Amino acid sequence: MAAPEKKAIGAKAFLYPMPTILVGAKVKGRPNFLTVAFCGIVQAKPAMISISLGRNHYTNAGIRENETFSVNIPSRHLLELTDYCGIVSGKKVDKSKLFETFYGKLKSAPMIRECPLNMECKLVERLDFGGTNEVFIGEIVESYAEEKYLCNGTPDIERVEPILFSMYDNNYWKIGKRLGRAWYVGKKFNGNNTRKS
Secondary structure (H helix, E strand, O other): OOOOOOOOOOOOOOOOOEEOEEEEEEEOOEEEEEEEOOEEEEEOOOOEEEEEEEOOOHHHHHHHHHOEEEEEEOEHHHHHHHHHHHHOOOOOOOHHHOOOEEOOOOOOOOEEOOOOEEEEEEEEEEEEOOOOEEEEEEEEEEEEEOHHHEEOOEEOHHHHOEOEEEOOOOEEEOOOOOOOOOOOHHHHOOHHHOOOO
């Protein structure tokens, strides 16, 4: 039986799932938070992360001014408040009082105490590709989490309960069950498992 034909569905960023994060920056001396899904790991050593923000966002000016930002991972219990931070602009609404804010080593990257996981970043590069967004790359100078979200000193995804996002249908999701251990399940593969053409 022939495999079903693949249909071209457009040059879109179908990278599923996407994280849902809250980016923190001090803007005009006040903490501001923005919901973002365009976020990714750049490298592990030194630890760097990228965020891509629409160039008209209020938060961008704070990142450029202070050269710092935070990446906060909200749990599913913060879903409504997280979505709200993406609906309203800091230009019109003071979002500094929505959360309990704390600061770390950099003293200028506001972080959210209610989020299970926080990463404090110093800006190392700003990229402009001429499109709708600008990309900020930050070096993570420290990460923070309460003990209840850790397992052997590492954040536990089941305890954190992050919010996942699927673009183009605009839906939030929660994580499902564990499939297997990375760098382990593939050891079961052998050449006999390949599909015969």
